[in-house]
Amino acid sequence: MPGFPSPFGGEDDELFDPYDEFVSDNVPRSGPFLEGHNILAGSDHVIFHRLTRELFEKRKVYDMTFNYNLARLNLDTRHPGAGYRYAVESFDADDAIGADDIDTVLRAEFTPTTPFCPQTHTLTIGSFRAWNGLSDRHEYDLVRVRAAPMHHQSEAINEQLAELETKYLDKGDEHVVPTESREVGSNPMERSMEEEGTSRGPQAPF
Numbered sequence: 001m002p003g004f005p006s007p008f009g010g011e012d013d014e015l016f017d018p019y020d021e022f023v024s025d026n027v028p029r030s031g032p033f034l035e036g037h038n039i040l041a042g043s044d045h046v047i048f049h050r051l052t053r054e055l056f057e058k059r060k061v062y063d064m065t066f067n068y069n070l071a072r073l074n075l076d077t078r079h080p081g082a083g084y085r086y087a088v089e090s091f092d093a094d095d096a097i098g099a100d101d102i103d104t105v106l107r108a109e110f111t112p113t114t115p116f117c118p119q120t121h122t123l124t125i126g127s128f129r130a131w132n133g134l135s136d137r138h139e140y141d142l143v144r145v146r147a148a149p150m151h152h153q154s155e156a157i158n159e160q161l162a163e164l165e166t167k168y169l170d171k172g173d174e175h176v177v178p179t180e181s182r183e184v185g186s187n188p189m190e191r192s193m194e195e196e197g198t199s200r201g202p203q204a205p206f
Contacts, residue, residue: 017075026075027045032149036090039087045085055131056127070123084109103141116152145161164178
């Protein structure tokens with residue numbers, strides 16, 4: 001069985017911005033989940049996103065449409081404005097995490113390539129598990145993840161992501177699962193695959 005291709009280079013490098021550059025015209029715009037918080041830009045964004053590439057590689061958080069490490073979507077010039085933006089959470093925000101043992105929180109907002117991207121649910125959960133399951137690799141006690149509101153199921157997806165946070169903080173296990181929702185994955189192809197069961201194809205590695 002062939003492995004995943006390397007995300008660190010290849011014949012199509014001219015289509016991607018470098019990992020060590022912050023190209024403001026190509027990164028996603030910060031959305032409502034990041035408003036009022038300290039948005040990472042320039043070298044701060046670059047440093048965390050390069051680490052994200054490593055964590056996503058370790059946990060195999062891959063965009064299966066493009067067949068590459070999800071962190072590379074930020075750099076794909078064919079899809080400007082797609083990928084992740086980050087912000088350090090301000091603790092005076094109304095919806096800030098108030099746990100006594102949580103000192104530093106990062107917010108990550110994912111903008112897919114289209115409003116009907118069928119992978120947004122899986123990719124955001126995989127990202128949450130990679131960042132929080134490998135938290136010894138970065139300075140944040142918690143990484144909170146949300147889908148941008150341009151996605152047609154962002155509300156239902158974000159409810160599940162918020163539930164994951166609560167369960168993770170309670171149990172300390174990034175592999176906790178959210179309550180199933182029929183509102184997530186509601187296009188005909190996804191419903192068909194869900195109803196056929198989990199025996200089809202390889203399972204998500206994260």
